[in-house]
Amino acid sequence: MTSALPGHDRPRRRVSSAVLIYVIILMALQVFLVTVAAEALLADEEGLAWATAAVSVALFAAAAAFLRYLRP
């Protein structure tokens, strides 16, 4: 399939694949962070819960920023 693409399209497709993989990894990290937040809730550890939320929001912002590199 890739070989059928015009030469100038291959790098762009590679970039879009890389961005997609990054976003999937960020998604997996978010799921992990939800488990950490749930654990913090059960342990009544407010500091850990807010730190987890902050990292989670930062990951969301990073994922949203990556979208710019995908052509419409």
Added chain:
Amino acid sequence: MSNEPVPVAPPIWKRDFPYKAAEEEAVTRREFARYLVLGTGMLAAGNVGLAAWTQLRTINRGEPREIVAVADVPDRGTYLFRYPGDADPAVLLHLGGDEFVAFSQKCTHLGCVVYFEAEKNRWHCPCHEGNFAAETGDVLSGPPTRPLGKIDVEVRDGAVWALGRADHDEGAE
């Protein structure tokens, strides 16, 4: 004779069911990534919600009340009760004399019920082999990472009283 293909009329079912499934499945990478980012945003919102819940929730630490008469619990014996609420299983351990300790019976790993192993002097969770120190509730081994929830107790007039759930950080060094 022309070799051009003869146009074939679409089947009747296509007219009756005019949905283009193949095109619907053609989600672009950008759309797929957008869905993922949307999911990531929802998870982030969930995390913020959990943090707010952790901050705002109030924990019922219980009111002082009598549990059982001292004479009814033998040395190294246990007594099951409910504290602070009726849905909270707790267990009292008689260490000897007027010394008692009490803990929530829920394992801090996944909430199974722990029981006292007298011969090994520890609280044991049979679900995932978690073990806690008999006197302090600290983790000895197994998957739990937090100690058992401690309940402050004291002896008043020949009876054991529960005073309230101990603060989680109490005793932490």
